Amino acid sequence: MATMTSGLAPKTWASRAWWSLSVACLVAVIGVLFAIFAFVIARGVPALKPQIFFTPTHGIAGGLSNAIEGTLMLVFLGLILVIVVGLGTAIWTVEFAPPWGKKVIRFMVDVLAGIPSIVVGYFLYVALVEEAGWGFSLVAGSLALAIFMLPYVVRAADVALTNVPRALKEGAVALGARPAMVVASINFPYALPGILTGVLVATGIGLGETAPLIYTAGWSNYAPTLAPTHSPVGYLTYVVWTYISQPFEESHQLAYAAAALLMIFVFLTNLLARSYVEYKLGGNRQQ
Amino acid sequence: MGLRIGDAVKAVSPATLQRTGAQAFLRVLTGVAALISFLIIFLMLFFLIYYAYPAIRFNGLNFLTNPIWNIGNQYGSGVTTRNGFSGPPGASFGALVFIFGSVVTAALTMVVAVPLSMMVALSLVYRVPRRIRPLANALVELMAGVPSVVYGLWGLVVLVPWIGQTFAPWVTAHFGFVPFFGGSAGSGNGLAAAVFILALMVIPIMVATTRDVILAQSNSLFEASMALGSTSWQAMVRAVLPSVRSGIVASILLSFGRALGETMAVLMVCGAAINTFPQNFFSPVNTIAAVIVSQLESALTDATGMAQRSLAELACVLFIITLLVNIVARGIMRGADRREGAHQ
Numbered sequence: 001m002a003t004m005t006s007g008l009a010p011k012t013w014a015s016r017a018w019w020s021l022s023v024a025c026l027v028a029v030i031g032v033l034f035a036i037f038a039f040v041i042a043r044g045v046p047a048l049k050p051q052i053f054f055t056p057t058h059g060i061a062g063g064l065s066n067a068i069e070g071t072l073m074l075v076f077l078g079l080i081l082v083i084v085v086g087l088g089t090a091i092w093t094v095e096f097a098p099p100w101g102k103k104v105i106r107f108m109v110d111v112l113a114g115i116p117s118i119v120v121g122y123f124l125y126v127a128l129v130e131e132a133g134w135g136f137s138l139v140a141g142s143l144a145l146a147i148f149m150l151p152y153v154v155r156a157a158d159v160a161l162t163n164v165p166r167a168l169k170e171g172a173v174a175l176g177a178r179p180a181m182v183v184a185s186i187n188f189p190y191a192l193p194g195i196l197t198g199v200l201v202a203t204g205i206g207l208g209e210t211a212p213l214i215y216t217a218g219w220s221n222y223a224p225t226l227a228p229t230h231s232p233v234g235y236l237t238y239v240v241w242t243y244i245s246q247p248f249e250e251s252h253q254l255a256y257a258a259a260a261l262l263m264i265f266v267f268l269t270n271l272l273a274r275s276y277v278e279y280k281l282g283g284n285r286q287q
Numbered sequence: 288m289g290l291r292i293g294d295a296v297k298a299v300s301p302a303t304l305q306r307t308g309a310q311a312f313l314r315v316l317t318g319v320a321a322l323i324s325f326l327i328i329f330l331m332l333f334f335l336i337y338y339a340y341p342a343i344r345f346n347g348l349n350f351l352t353n354p355i356w357n358i359g360n361q362y363g364s365g366v367t368t369r370n371g372f373s374g375p376p377g378a379s380f381g382a383l384v385f386i387f388g389s390v391v392t393a394a395l396t397m398v399v400a401v402p403l404s405m406m407v408a409l410s411l412v413y414r415v416p417r418r419i420r421p422l423a424n425a426l427v428e429l430m431a432g433v434p435s436v437v438y439g440l441w442g443l444v445v446l447v448p449w450i451g452q453t454f455a456p457w458v459t460a461h462f463g464f465v466p467f468f469g470g471s472a473g474s475g476n477g478l479a480a481a482v483f484i485l486a487l488m489v490i491p492i493m494v495a496t497t498r499d500v501i502l503a504q505s506n507s508l509f510e511a512s513m514a515l516g517s518t519s520w521q522a523m524v525r526a527v528l529p530s531v532r533s534g535i536v537a538s539i540l541l542s543f544g545r546a547l548g549e550t551m552a553v554l555m556v557c558g559a560a561i562n563t564f565p566q567n568f569f570s571p572v573n574t575i576a577a578v579i580v581s582q583l584e585s586a587l588t589d590a591t592g593m594a595q596r597s598l599a600e601l602a603c604v605l606f607i608i609t610l611l612v613n614i615v616a617r618g619i620m621r622g623a624d625r626r627e628g629a630h631q
Contacts, residue, residue: 015518023414025406026423029490033430036441036487088320096314097321107617108325114541114613115331115606116548118576122602123331126338147327154324179310201432208434211550214580240436241551244443259437266432274425 037263044260047253057221057234060243061250064258070224070233073138074217075206078145082202085146086153087195091183093154094161106158113151120147121212129216136218136232144212149202156198160191193277200273204266210237236262335603342596344370346380350600353381355562356578358585358594366591374593382575382601384564389574389605391565392481392553393546400486401539404493409523411494412501424498431491439555442484447556450483451475455569473569476558481572484552489542496541500534500623501527533623540616544609550576575605 055063093105121144128140164187172182218232225231236258243255336343343350347370359367359378366373374380407427415423455472463469508530512522528535558571559581565572573581579598586594 011518011521015520018520018524019410019414022406022410025403026410026415029403029407029430029487029494030423030426032487033426035445036433036437039441039445040437085320085323088317089324092314092317092321096317101321105321105324108328110617111610111613112324112328114544114548114609114616115328116550116576116609118548118550118579119331119335119602119606119609122579122599123334126599127330127334131334131338150324150327180313183313204432208432208436210434210436211576211580215583237434237436237551240434240440241555244440244555255440259440262434262437266434267429270425270429270432 040256040259040263043256044258044263047257048260049257052254052257056223057239057254059221060246060248061254062221064236064239064254064261066221066223066234067236067239067258068261070217070220071207071235071237073224074141074145074213074233074235075203077138077142078149078206079199079203081142081146082149082153083199086150087157089150089154090157090161090195091187093158095179095183095187105154109151109154109158112147113155117148117209117211120144121215124212125215134229136216137227137229138217138224138231138233139228141213141217141233141235144216145206145209148209148212149206152202152205153195153198156201157191157195160194160198161187163194164190197273197277200269200276204269204273207265207269208237208262210235210241213237332603332606335599335606339596339599339603341372342380342593342600345372345374345593346597346600350380350382350597351386351604352383353379354383354564355379355381356384356582357562358589361588361590372593374591375589378589378593380594380597380600382604384560384562385573385575385578385601386604386608387564388557388560388572389547389576389608392478392485392557392572392574393543395478395482396485396489396546397539397543399482400489400493400542403486404490404497405528405535407490408494408497408501411498413519413523427491427494430487431495435488435549435552436555438484438488439552442480442552442556446483447475447480449475450477450479450569455479459567459569467568470567471569473571474558475569476556476571477560477569478557478565478572479568480556480558481553481574484556485546485549488549488552489546492545493538493542496538497531497535500531500538504531531623533619537616537620537623540612540619544612544616547574547612548576548605548609550580553577554580575601575608579605 052063052065053068054065056066057064089105089109093102097105124140124144124147128134128143129136134140168186168190169182172186177185213235217235219238220232220234222234224233239258240255240262243251243258246252346353357377357379359375361375365376367376367378368374411420411423411427451472451474455475458468459470459472504527508526509519509522512526513519517525553574554577557573557577559577560571560573561578563571579601583595583598586598589595
């Protein structure tokens with residue numbers, strides 16, 4: 001026995017060493033992630049003073065109220081656009097499209113997901129800000145976010161709608177439900193958790209985007225107006241990007257505060273998406 | 288594939304029900320939405336090429352081989368005209384430095400990120416205890432959601448000083464004989480910082496896809512290989528990983544595309560090199576995506592508009608490169624799906 005174990009030993013030891021290395025890599029990656037979290041929280045949370053929620057930025061200092069409102073408005077309007085177009089696209093793809101149509105749409109969504117965000121931003125800059133003459137504006141910024149979020153919503157809704165059980169739909173049709181009713185009362189409620197998760201993931205992505213907004217939303221030190229065009233909008237990621245390169249401590253504080261807020265927003269949407277899925281799955285398990 | 292309502296209606300209801308107003312309405316409405324998604328890509332290509340066309344003519348093919356980006360003399364009188372389009376006198380719009388920078392940065396990112404991601408994915412699947420696996424998975428996914436400016440912020444404040452003051456001097460002192468590692472240690476802003484930050488950003492994506500393709504593979508290969516006397520590591524590396532090769536290659540290509548297009552984090556740590564190629568691993572560098580952001584402000588001062596149009600031409604180049612990378616990746620992925628489907 002002893003000779004057998006020693007005969008196996010080199011191989012076994014090599015295997016153990018490789019596995020240890022792989023665990024070490026996992027620990028290292030999670031360690032760096034924690035370092036980033038700790039850094040943002042340690043610098044950002046002390047900078048989150050109450051007044052920054054009520055004061056707009058003044059040049060290099062002030063608060064963040066304009067950026068917070070701007071981010072929320074851009075993402076909210078972007079979400080409305082992306083939900084309408086994304087859900088419509090997914091419903092058409094799953095319910096009405098001929099096979100080639102499904103292929104084309106899915107391919108296009110994949111392609112869209114791979115387009116760099118700065119290209120989306122520059123396209124809208126050229127098309128809307130310059131050629132259409134809208135200037136930096138809420139609508140241009142929201143459209144940029146919507147285009148960037150679209151693949152996430154379409155994919156999630158596509159998968160969720162495709163997975164609606166055949167028997168349920170057949171049952172509804174057999175009971176005399178019209179197609180629009182089947183969509184509204186069977187497909188939709190059944191697919192809702194999947195769709196909602198996709199929307200929440202897209203929200204997280206939209207909240208953290210910068211590149212598509214720089215040349216569409218612009219930047220403004222004032223609270224965003226409701227004007228759809230010709231009125232630039234401030235947003236949080238811009239503060240992180242530009243204020244950290246200013247040589248002033250106040251602007252650094254604002255950049256850290258904005259970064260902490262973004263992390264908190266993203267963390268919350270992530271948590272919400274997860275807990276909602278868990279809750280839904282838990283509910284199904286009990287049935 | 289699920290049942291389509293249209294089929295069900297045809298199967299079970301009289302023909303009169305098929306063309307109810309509601310269905311026609313829904314079909315048209317959702318069809319318009321699908322058309323919009325479809326049109327976005329065409330409009331994007333159309334507008335970028337339309338807007339860049341004067342620059343494409345003005346710069347010629349030279350654009351791809353010229354390393355000098357100079358918006359020319361903005362205060363002199365007169366313009367330079369080439370192929371019927373005018374730009375500022377002395378202007379030279381060359382993309383070579385940026386194309387090279389994008390490709391080198393993304394490629395080196397892959398060199399760092401691919402082995403790390405494989406290792407992390409393997410330990411997630413086989414070594415993390417079942418009870419804490421959901422937590423580890425959630426952390427990896429959370430990492431994918433961190434905004435790129437936050438990575439950029441950490442890179443600028445923590446990573447760049449560390450590279451500039453500790454890492455780069457140490458490497459150049461001890462490994463200076465290795466070709467790419469010798470020479471000036473630089474300030475920390477540069478290729479190394481961009482590569483490390485990009486690696487952190489693509490690792491979660493690659494880990495998640497690698498983990499998923501391994502989990503989708505049945506356990507029998509692993510078990511058969513173990514039964515033939517290999518160690519668990521050998522079973523993993525020689526039997527399981529080769530069987531999911533195309534899934535992994537596709538995820539590497541997708542991450543490569545992502546690294547090529549990433550803007551903000553790279554912009555914040557790359558050192559924004561113009562008109563010079565990186566001399567070593569620590570030199571400032573610049574990428575197409577980063578230069579579009581950092582050069583637009585000065586491009587706006589160009590009264591002829593040629594600088595802005597040249598940036599649009601850069602955006603076209605980036606669009607085409609990432610499009611090709613993505614199409615190849617999706618092709619590989621589809622092929623892998625089809626082969627997997629054939630087994631079942």
